[in-house]
Amino acid sequence: MQIGREEMRETEREQNTFERIYEIVRQIPYGQVATYGQIAALAGNKRLSRVVGYALHVNPDPATIPCYRVVNRLGEVSRAFAFGGGNRQVELLEAEGVQFIDGRVDMKHYQWNHFVF
């Protein structure tokens, strides 16, 4: 169909923003976590961190998008986690072997390092 090329690019970009975010979150390995900013950077713009948060908030498919593996830069889980609060998120992560120090993920050891592979 013939819609304006620019218009289409815009639409594509917007969809891709979310698609990229979800695709990246899907790739976070078992037993590891990533930060919002990290995902934003991988999605192409590290300033998208807030959008990443929003994207996970409206997570369309929690079954395949492990949003609980996403924490903030300090390793803190979200208090507004969808399934029964942040405590639930902590449980899920600990079940994967992720260790916490003072209520925060030990980022040094569990943050996903996408460069090493």
Next chain:
DNA sequence: GGGGTGACGCGTC
């Protein structure tokens, strides 16, 4: 089209 909001990040005080 304008304005408020947020599962963030970073600088300041």
Next chain:
DNA sequence: CGACGCGCCACCC
């Protein structure tokens, strides 16, 4: 430490 403030960008009135 904690409390603000600001920038960012997509979303929702």
